[in-house]
Amino acid sequence: MKIVIQHLESIEGVEIFVIIALLIFFGLFFVMLIYALKVDKPSMKAWGNIPLEDDNSTLSEL
Amino acid sequence: MENQNFLYDNRIVKKFAIATIFWSVIGMLVGLLLALQFIWPGLSFELPYTTFGRIRPIHTNAVIFAFVGNGIFTGIYYSLQRLSKARMYSDLLSKIHFWGWQLIIVAAALTFIFGMTTGKEYAELEWPVDIAVALIWVVFGINMLGTIIKRRTRHIYVAVWFYIATFVTVAILHIVNSIAIPVDFFKSYPVYAGVQDALVQWWYGHNAVAFFLTTPYLGLMYYFMPKAANRPIYSYRLSIIHFWALIFLYIWAGPHHLLYTSLPDWAQTLGVVFSIMLIAPSWGGMVNGLLTLRGAWDRVREDPVLKFMVVAVTAYGMSTLEGPLMSLKSVNALTHYTDWTIAHVHIGALGWNGFLTFGMLYWLIPKMFKIKLHSTKLANTHFWLGTLGIIFYAIPLYWGAVVQTLMWKEFNADGFLTYPNFLETITQIMPMYHARTVGGLLYIVGLLLMIYNIYKTMKAGSFENNEAATAPALERVTGKRGSGEGMHRWLERRPVQFMILAVVAVLIGGLVEIIPTYLIKSNVPTISSVQPYTPLELQGRDIYVREGCYVCHSQMIRPFRSETERYGDYTKAGETVYDHPFQFGSKRNGPDLAREGVKTGKTYKPDSWHYNHMLDPRSVSSQSIMPAYPWLISDELNVSTTPKKIRVMQTLGVPYPEGFDQIANDELRKQAEQIAIRLQQAGISIESDKEIIALIAYLQRLGTDIYKTDQ
Numbered sequence: 015m016k017i018v019i020q021h022l023e024s025i026e027g028v029e030i031f032v033i034i035a036l037l038i039f040f041g042l043f044f045v046m047l048i049y050a051l052k053v054d055k056p057s058m059k060a061w062g063n064i065p066l067e068d069d070n071s072t073l074s075e076l
Numbered sequence: 077m078e079n080q081n082f083l084y085d086n087r088i089v090k091k092f093a094i095a096t097i098f099w100s101v102i103g104m105l106v107g108l109l110l111a112l113q114f115i116w117p118g119l120s121f122e123l124p125y126t127t128f129g130r131i132r133p134i135h136t137n138a139v140i141f142a143f144v145g146n147g148i149f150t151g152i153y154y155s156l157q158r159l160s161k162a163r164m165y166s167d168l169l170s171k172i173h174f175w176g177w178q179l180i181i182v183a184a185a186l187t188f189i190f191g192m193t194t195g196k197e198y199a200e201l202e203w204p205v206d207i208a209v210a211l212i213w214v215v216f217g218i219n220m221l222g223t224i225i226k227r228r229t230r231h232i233y234v235a236v237w238f239y240i241a242t243f244v245t246v247a248i249l250h251i252v253n254s255i256a257i258p259v260d261f262f263k264s265y266p267v268y269a270g271v272q273d274a275l276v277q278w279w280y281g282h283n284a285v286a287f288f289l290t291t292p293y294l295g296l297m298y299y300f301m302p303k304a305a306n307r308p309i310y311s312y313r314l315s316i317i318h319f320w321a322l323i324f325l326y327i328w329a330g331p332h333h334l335l336y337t338s339l340p341d342w343a344q345t346l347g348v349v350f351s352i353m354l355i356a357p358s359w360g361g362m363v364n365g366l367l368t369l370r371g372a373w374d375r376v377r378e379d380p381v382l383k384f385m386v387v388a389v390t391a392y393g394m395s396t397l398e399g400p401l402m403s404l405k406s407v408n409a410l411t412h413y414t415d416w417t418i419a420h421v422h423i424g425a426l427g428w429n430g431f432l433t434f435g436m437l438y439w440l441i442p443k444m445f446k447i448k449l450h451s452t453k454l455a456n457t458h459f460w461l462g463t464l465g466i467i468f469y470a471i472p473l474y475w476g477a478v479v480q481t482l483m484w485k486e487f488n489a490d491g492f493l494t495y496p497n498f499l500e501t502i503t504q505i506m507p508m509y510h511a512r513t514v515g516g517l518l519y520i521v522g523l524l525l526m527i528y529n530i531y532k533t534m535k536a537g538s539f540e541n542n543e544a545a546t547a548p549a550l551e552r553v554t555g556k557r558g559s560g561e562g563m564h565r566w567l568e569r570r571p572v573q574f575m576i577l578a579v580v581a582v583l584i585g586g587l588v589e590i591i592p593t594y595l596i597k598s599n600v601p602t603i604s605s606v607q608p609y610t611p612l613e614l615q616g617r618d619i620y621v622r623e624g625c626y627v628c629h630s631q632m633i634r635p636f637r638s639e640t641e642r643y644g645d646y647t648k649a650g651e652t653v654y655d656h657p658f659q660f661g662s663k664r665n666g667p668d669l670a671r672e673g674v675k676t677g678k679t680y681k682p683d684s685w686h687y688n689h690m691l692d693p694r695s696v697s698s699q700s701i702m703p704a705y706p707w708l709i710s711d712e713l714n715v716s717t718t719p720k721k722i723r724v725m726q727t728l729g730v731p732y733p734e735g736f737d738q739i740a741n742d743e744l745r746k747q748a749e750q751i752a753i754r755l756q757q758a759g760i761s762i763e764s765d766k767e768i769i770a771l772i773a774y775l776q777r778l779g780t781d782i783y784k785t786d787q
Binding site: 016019022023028032035036038039042043046047050051053058059060061062063064065066068 | 155158161234298302307311315316320324577592594729
């Protein structure tokens with residue numbers, strides 16, 4: 015831990031790392047959110063049906 | 077685009093299912109023993125192997141990693157193959173994963189019984205077993221990713237994203253929180269100390285809840301609930317959004333385990349805020365699960381599988397509201413260290429994890445054995461017993477928690493504590509502990525009914541190790557984006573890149589919380605009078621960790637008048653800088669010990685009191701529920717480890733003088749003699765080389781540094 019901290023302490027203006035990290039963090043999330051809101055309904059419906067595609071849902075016939 | 081014939085591996089699923097059931101019994105029976113030990117402390121049989129402090133980690137690790145763990149693998153190995161339309165990547169890796177995981181569980185139980193523990197909750201495993209966990213986890217990851225890569229489906233279904241996030245995040249959490257320097261084969265010291273160790277530990281601990289108990293089970297919910305209900309999930313769009321929101325937000329919530337402690341305020345606030353935000357994605361999952369059954373609720377009445385799943389998802393929603401509310405500082409001031417935390421945990425564990433596992437097994441076993449469940453009636457009975465069990469478990473503990481916390485905080489008209497004796501706050505809630513035990517017992521009886529039912533089903537059915545399937549191979553698509561293909565379409569074809577993005581999301585939360593507590597000195601203000609533990613005290617501290625004392629005793633006085641009046645001055649961050657590991661504790665079944673050694677303090681006891689108390693707690697406090705520790709009086713302290721321990725501490729930055737390891741044992745013996753003389757003067761015949769001397773030295777050191785004036 016000391017090695018990591020000593021290395022980080024020696025960087026001038028190391029706080030920019032945190033700012034960049036947070037920008038990536040929130041940026042990625044918002045891009046994902048906008049994408050997810052824009053996908054068309056038929057695609058969503060198709061993906062939602064994937065688990066039911068292999069025809070072995072609840073045994074009602076036995 | 078011709079169809080390919082292949083085989084699903086059902087044998088590995090069956091093995092994991094049996095393991096799940098096997099460990100459920102063990103894990104819950106140990107839990108029952110713990111509950112009974114509250115009522116009859118003699119149930120530790122005066123043996124070191126069966127004290128509450130040593131067997132509590134067996135219970136927690138067994139139910140989390142053995143029961144839920146094998147449940148996760150059962151569900152993943154079944155669903156992943158079918159969602160990928162591909163057999164598991166490697167049968168050999170499947171076998172290594174299975175047997176490796178079971179061996180780790182056995183190693184965990186054995187090492188805990190013998191007191192080989194790191195003293196960090198849900199991370200008690202010492203370093204050799206930790207390495208085994210990492211290796212087997214990697215085996216699991218390769219097997220899983222390999223399967224995803226060779227899949228015959230274009231889109232990676234949301235359940236699989238949850239599995240990927242689980243794999244990636246648990247790997248990071250486990251490795252980071254387990255970094256330690258070994259002293260010998262079964263003892264190590266974490267590289268972190270005090271407040272920073274606490275932060276890393278609860279970043280890990282809360283995310284063990286998030287990424288071991290929640291995300292994989294959400295994945296299982298997204299597969300098994302549609303299968304059981306024969307309907308698609310309510311909103312796939314919601315599942316995408318709540319998945320990413322969950323994995324972004326969850327990581328930050330760890331500090332809510334450290335509210336009103338010496339953790340810096342800014343970190344506490346981050347924990348609170350992100351915990352509250354977490355209600356949204358968590359309830360997204362709950363809404364998706366419950367609304368899947370809209371218009372089909374009549375089927376829930378008939379089908380025990382759906383009953384279990386509905387209650388599971390409801391319990392999930394309940395816990396994920398309760399947890400964030402408990403993360404509010406004003407609420408936490410009341411609930412921390414009480415049984416409310418225990419009740420909260422068990423709603424999630426028994427309700428969400430337990431019930432979803434049962435629902436999955438009741439659906440899966442008949443499916444795989446190609447026969448109806450032996451008895452629907454028995455399954456319904458299990459459902460009702462389990463539900464009642466959860467209620468009888470949680471409600472008494474809520475009640476007891478409120479009684480206890482109010483007693484802790486009550487002042488009389490003269491301004492003194494109304495209940496200055498901690499023990500009275502335990503004896504008053506004994507009836508609640510009795511009731512809680514009944515709840516646990518009901519739950520276990522239900523479990524036993526399930527085991528019988530599943531066994532009869534398996535016996536009557538016919539099992540195929542491999543299940544035939546057919547699907548067209550995926551067309552090879554070029555690396556570049558196809559025309560009109562969106563970014564997400566591009567991404568979802570690349571599970572590895574997906575994984576890396578998940579890692580980034582998850583890592584940033586951890587780094588932003590952990591690194592500043594190291595870099596910014598004002599977070600842990602130096603207190604010049606705080607010195608490292610003496611060699612004898614260090615050995616005593618290691619006994620404290622070995623016996624799991626932190627399981628019942630906290631060492632963190634909060635800045636409330638009710639605590640400073642009862643225990644002494646509140647704990648400062650600078651006081652615990654040499655504590656590898658930290659021992660703040662999470663629960664008070666006994667009083668806080670942070671200032672136990674302060675002679676003018678509220679909780680001070682002379683050496684002879686500690687001797688008699690460890691030998692037989694009920695000889696000094698007749699109603700005490702603490703187990704007896706007679707072996708500390710008869711066992712010799714192992715001082716051969718002292719030089720190595722000092723050297724490891726020096727490596728970790730604890731400022732022992734150069735060459736101190738050579739004279740450490742001389743110092744140890746001198747201090748031990750002093751304590752033995754004091755005990756002999758009090759009429760106790762004891763040799764200075766016994767373990768109790770070291771433990772007394774440690775206890776008498778606690779909290780004293782800030783009062784030292786001559787340096």
